[in-house]
Amino acid sequence: MVITVENAIKDYGDSRILDIDNLTIKKGIYVILGSNGSGKSTLLSCISGLNSLTSGNILYNGNKLDSSIKNSITILLQKPYLFRKTSYENIISGLKYKKINNKEIENRLNKYIHYFNVEELLNKKSHWLSGGERAKVALLRTSVLETEVTMLDEPTAAMDIESSMKAEELIKNLSKDNRTVIVVTHDVYQAKRIADYVIFMDKGKILEMGDKDGVLGNPKNKLLKQILNI
Numbered sequence: 001m002v003i004t005v006e007n008a009i010k011d012y013g014d015s016r017i018l019d020i021d022n023l024t025i026k027k028g029i030y031v032i033l034g035s036n037g038s039g040k041s042t043l044l045s046c047i048s049g050l051n052s053l054t055s056g057n058i059l060y061n062g063n064k065l066d067s068s069i070k071n072s073i074t075i076l077l078q079k080p081y082l083f084r085k086t087s088y089e090n091i092i093s094g095l096k097y098k099k100i101n102n103k104e105i106e107n108r109l110n111k112y113i114h115y116f117n118v119e120e121l122l123n124k125k126s127h128w129l130s131g132g133e134r135a136k137v138a139l140l141r142t143s144v145l146e147t148e149v150t151m152l153d154e155p156t157a158a159m160d161i162e163s164s165m166k167a168e169e170l171i172k173n174l175s176k177d178n179r180t181v182i183v184v185t186h187d188v189y190q191a192k193r194i195a196d197y198v199i200f201m202d203k204g205k206i207l208e209m210g211d212k213d214g215v216l217g218n219p220k221n222k223l224l225k226q227i228l229n230i
């Protein structure tokens with residue numbers, strides 16, 4: 001899917017949160033970097049349709065958001081909500097909602113669950129999970145949907161290093177078959193490991209955007225240079 005963001009403005013009261021002239025997202029892994037409050041989550045929520053722009057357009061293959069496009073997009077929020085059910089029920093909840101048959105549900109589960117050692121957690125109620133365990137369950141619940149576009153807002157922030165590495169393998173796998181994955185992270189090393197493209201935001205604007213090697217290897221922006229220690 002090609003997503004185009006045109007003249008996008010998002011205001012909350014007098015504050016301008018997003019101000020993006022032009023952004024085109026195609027297939028591959030896009031990593032969004034930027035300081036706290038720079039508008040990364042707001043951009044994801046506007047692309048997903050959970051939030052709306054004050055003015056401007058977001059188009060999906062040239063069309064406005066409709067229910068079939070919404071079905072092709074999944075977003076993992078920064079603070080994902082888990083149902084007060086078992087991990088297993090949480091992970092398959094989206095597939096059940098989409099009325100996917102049980103055999104396919106098991107196939108999808110087997111395809112993703114091995115990234116994390118969560119087998120022993122499957123029957124555990126979500127409110128007993130640790131922060132990192134919750135993050136894994138939430139990432140698995142999003143991943144099994146295998147939508148054309150997957151947006152992940154700081155998916156590994158609560159995970160230990162080994163689990164983050166596994167999550168990165170999973171994320172790379174999610175981008176296969178011409179799919180699009182957009183990941184927000186504060187970890188520039190993670191960006192280096194997984195990104196095809198990097199978007200750097202500050203104060204609601206996109207300051208740098210392009211393929212990973214160009215943006216991270218030869219940044220023009222002073223703040224990004226500082227972050228990258230260049």
Ligand SMILES: Nc1ncnc2c1ncn2[C@@H]1O[C@H](COP(=O)(O)OP(=O)(O)OP(=O)(O)O)[C@@H](O)[C@H]1O
Pocket residue numbers: 012017034035036037038039040041042043078
């Ligand atoms: N509903 C809202 N009402 C008012 N201000 C909001 C609202 N939602 C977000 N904001 C503000 O918009 C700005 C951008 O928030 P956003 O969550 O998009 O930033 P972010 O880049 O994802 O930050 P972080 O790295 O801290 O997660 C922040 O200053 C935030 O306070």
